[in-house]
Amino acid sequence: FLSSCSRRPREVKAPTEKIFRFALVVKIPSLDPHITNDVYSSLAQSLVYDSLYEFHYLKRPRSLVPALAASLPAYSNDKKTLTFKLKRGSYFQDDPCFEATQGKGREVTGKDFIYTIERIAAPKFFSPAYSGFEDQVVGINDYHAGKTKNISGLKLINDYTVEIRLSKVLPRFVYNFTGSSTAIVAQECVEKYGPEFSQHPVGTGPYKITQFDGSKVVAIKNPNYKVVSYPADGMPGDKEKSLLADAGKQLPFIDKIILETVIEDQPTWLKFLVGETEMSRIPRDNTESAIVNGKISEDLASRGVKL
Numbered sequence: 001f002l003s004s005c006s007r008r009p010r011e012v013k014a015p016t017e018k019i020f021r022f023a024l025v026v027k028i029p030s031l032d033p034h035i036t037n038d039v040y041s042s043l044a045q046s047l048v049y050d051s052l053y054e055f056h057y058l059k060r061p062r063s064l065v066p067a068l069a070a071s072l073p074a075y076s077n078d079k080k081t082l083t084f085k086l087k088r089g090s091y092f093q094d095d096p097c098f099e100a101t102q103g104k105g106r107e108v109t110g111k112d113f114i115y116t117i118e119r120i121a122a123p124k125f126f127s128p129a130y131s132g133f134e135d136q137v138v139g140i141n142d143y144h145a146g147k148t149k150n151i152s153g154l155k156l157i158n159d160y161t162v163e164i165r166l167s168k169v170l171p172r173f174v175y176n177f178t179g180s181s182t183a184i185v186a187q188e189c190v191e192k193y194g195p196e197f198s199q200h201p202v203g204t205g206p207y208k209i210t211q212f213d214g215s216k217v218v219a220i221k222n223p224n225y226k227v228v229s230y231p232a233d234g235m236p237g238d239k240e241k242s243l244l245a246d247a248g249k250q251l252p253f254i255d256k257i258i259l260e261t262v263i264e265d266q267p268t269w270l271k272f273l274v275g276e277t278e279m280s281r282i283p284r285d286n287t288e289s290a291i292v293n294g295k296i297s298e299d300l301a302s303r304g305v306k307l
Contacts, residue, residue: 017255021277023262027214032198033183034120034127042180044212044259047219048093049183049203052084052113053174058234058243064174068108068184068204070160072174079169086110086160091224095202097189105224108184108204110162114154115187118143121151129181136173138165206252217259221252 024043030036033045052069055062064072068090073082092098092105100106117137120127123146133140138153153165166173176182189202201209204226207219232247246253262268265283272280282290290297296307 018253019256019258020254020279021258021260022279023268023271023277024259025261025263025268025281027261028212028217028259029214030198031201031209031212031217033180033201034116034125034129034185035198037128037179037181040259044209044217044219045180045183045201046205047207047217047257048201048205048209048222049180049185050090050205051179051183052086052177054178057231058238060235064178069177079171080166082164082166082173083157084113084162084164086113086162087226088160090204090226092186092189092202092204093208093222093224095189097186097192097202099188105202106186109159110156111159112184112186113162114156116182116184117154118151119185119190120182127181129176132176132182136166136168136170138167207257215261217257219257219259221255225252 024040026038026040028036028041028044030041031045031048033042033049036042036045050068052067053064053072054067056065066072066087068087070085070087073084075082086108088107090108092108094103094105096103098104098106117133117140119125120129121133121137121140121144123144130144134144135141137151139148139151140153142148143151153167155163155165157163183203183205186202189200190197193200199212201212206222206225206228208222209217209219211218228251230246230249230251230253232244234244238244262271265281265285268277268280269283269286271277290300291307292298295301296305
């Protein structure tokens with residue numbers, strides 16, 4: 001008791017984890033990327049899932065770079081057949097659904113790519129992503145209608161190569177594979193968890209979900225994540241803005257991400273002001289005090305807040 005009354009200041013330990021906290025405005029209904037694609041669901045899904053392509057962090061206009069793909073697709077002479085090559089060495093996170101490997105996450109293959117498209121287009125499965133393939137991939141309409149057992153326009157060339165035949169020339173078709181709505185999933189995980197798959201995501205992304213209840217998502221670094229480095233190139237002026245200071249360093253940088261639903265504006269803003277979150281929208285009632293002449297207010301700027 002006496003020692004607890006010491007006048008010596010308590011030693012404040014430096015944080016051992018880099019944690020990013022952000023307040024959501026709505027509850028997240030599902031972590032199944034093929035079922036929901038609203039802004040906040042997609043944000044949470046992108047932590048645990050990868051798609052074939054993503055946008056370069058810094059370059060403008062936006063340019064595609066491979067994620068799970070090894071390169072941009074190769075086009076046939078008539079531009080109607082696209083050949084996709086997958087990157088070797090990309091693994092699903094460890095999970096009991098991988099019984100053949102005793103719970104160790106297995107490598108992503110072309111079969112997973114085809115299964116993902118088949119799942120999105122499956123009969124009686126209403127995926128928002130299907131509209132990006134309907135009337136575009138040869139045979140996909142008949143498959144969706146239950147008339148065929150496979151999509152004739154999909155062909156597995158080998159474990160890392162898939163061919164897609166289109167019904168017409170579609171220069172922007174590849175953009176279907178840039179978001180979480182077409183994230184690659186594993187068939188054995190979908191089948192093992194059934195309806196619970198929407199609450200138990202198993203992906204190839206930079207994070208693993210350790211807690212999810214609709215109102216809160218907690219994600220930690222995925223130890224099986226493929227080697228991805230922060231870009232070494234960007235736009236003119238990026239170096240001066242220190243946006244290339246981390247060039248070549250392995251991603252992700254953050255150890256834990258916490259997304260929590262706080263529906264009301266004022267509690268969200270107050271949590272940010274007292275340091276309980278790292279980023280916040282500015283409620284309409286606080287805009288005039290937070291933003292002055294198009295810039296963040298001096299008071300907030302003095303506290304390290306950036307607009």
